Amino acid sequence: MSLEKRLNDMPEGIDSENVAELRQALLRLQKQLKRSKERTEDLVEITQQAAYDAMLTMGKIPPVPEVVPDKRKTKAEAALWHMTDWQGAKRTVSYNSEIMRKRVMEFASKAVRITNIQRADHPVKTCHILFGGDMVEGLFNFPTQAFEVDATLFEQYVQVSRLCVDVVRFALANYEQVTVIPEWGNHGRIGSKRDNVPRSDNFDRMCYELARQLLAGEKRLTWLDCPEDVQRVEIGTYRALLIHGDEVGRNGFASPGAIVQHMNRWRSGSYPWEFRDVYVGHYHTHAEWPMANGLGSVYQSGSTESDNRYAGVMLAASATPSQRLHFVDPVKGRVTAVYKVWLD
Numbered sequence: 424m425s426l427e428k429r430l431n432d433m434p435e436g437i438d439s440e441n442v443a444e445l446r447q448a449l450l451r452l453q454k455q456l457k458r459s460k461e462r463t464e465d466l467v468e469i470t471q472q473a474a475y476d477a478m479l480t481m482g483k484i485p486p487v488p489e490v491v492p493d494k495r496k497t498k499a500e501a502a503l504w505h506m507t508d509w510q511g512a513k514r515t516v517s518y519n520s521e522i523m524r525k526r527v528m529e530f531a532s533k534a535v536r537i538t539n540i541q542r543a544d545h546p547v548k549t550c551h552i553l554f555g556g557d558m559v560e561g562l563f564n565f566p567t568q569a570f571e572v573d574a575t576l577f578e579q580y581v582q583v584s585r586l587c588v589d590v591v592r593f594a595l596a597n598y599e600q601v602t603v604i605p606e607w608g609n610h611g612r613i614g615s616k617r618d619n620v621p622r623s624d625n626f627d628r629m630c631y632e633l634a635r636q637l638l639a640g641e642k643r644l645t646w647l648d649c650p651e652d653v654q655r656v657e658i659g660t661y662r663a664l665l666i667h668g669d670e671v672g673r674n675g676f677a678s679p680g681a682i683v684q685h686m687n688r689w690r691s692g693s694y695p696w697e698f699r700d701v702y703v704g705h706y707h708t709h710a711e712w713p714m715a716n717g718l719g720s721v722y723q724s725g726s727t728e729s730d731n732r733y734a735g736v737m738l739a740a741s742a743t744p745s746q747r748l749h750f751v752d753p754v755k756g757r758v759t760a761v762y763k764v765w766l767d
């Protein structure tokens with residue numbers, strides 16, 4: 424191709440025919456690009472370091488002491504904690520960051536007390552923690568959100584990561600093995616729905632990642648990542664899906680009938696992995712609906728928040744704070760006990 428032709432092919436705005444001048448412009452742009460890349464990298468590093476430092480100001484994270492293994496030969500069951508929709512930093516007349524922390528830790532302690540009751544009959548050695556998403560309230564879901572939170576996005580990030588750490592450490596102190604399966608929600612979205620940000624760049628996911636890194640030394644802990652927004656739960660032969668709930672329907676809302684019908688279609692092959700149950704958050708209410716095959720269920724779980732005026736008035740659905748605790752038979756591959764743990 425001739426130089427002249429190449430110059431004619433230049434993008435609009437670059438109309439110089441002087442090669443030396445063009446070369447200068449190219450060098451200038453390359454320098455600028457390098458500087459801006461360095462700035463972004465610095466920013467990422469500073470944010471991570473700041474979050475880490477902020478975390479340490481909340482108190483040291485000592486290693487979790489060992490637990491005494493259960494030597495009984497009887498068949499063990501597994502605990503499953505479905506913890507979802509903490510809406511971290513959301514402020515209502517009866518909810519804020521401090522109450523979130525209190526309720527979340529209250530769930531953990533009640534779950535362990537109920538586990539100990541179960542242990543009177545059989546071992547419960549493992550705990551699967553399903554973090555269901557919307558752990559942070561975020562800042563970008565509606566225009567006045569900034570006035571309805573008690574912490575900035577950075578503080579939400581630090582507080583919620585730390586709460587995840589504390590929940591998992593509490594579980595590690597009470598079960599021989601802990602597996603975390605995290606799922607992100609719609610509130611962790613960065614920017615407006617129309618902004619050009621990958622969906623998996625999500626504050627919930629960032630909180631999970633920081634918490635995971637802070638617990639990297641724990642050998643009895645398995646922590647999965649969530650690049651996709653549907654998670655697979657496997658406990659022995661038990662197979663379930665964990666979704667946030669905004670995946671189904673328009674604008675993140677679908678009726679219970681529509682959700683169950685959708686899951687039945689996933690179950691009949693449109694989702695490429697066989698499963699029995701589905702765990703859903705997002706609606707802040709506790710419910711259970713049967714799947715068409717007569718075996719599995721869709722389990723919807725509550726939130727730790729209270730006095731959500733939007734839900735009460737706009738959706739006519741208010742709820743008392745709760746989270747879900749299950750026990751699972753890993754050989755028969757099914758849920759054996761269902762608890763709605765009240766947190767008011």
Ligand SMILES: [Mn+2]
Pocket residue numbers: 557608609610667669704705706
């Ligand atoms: Mn949600």
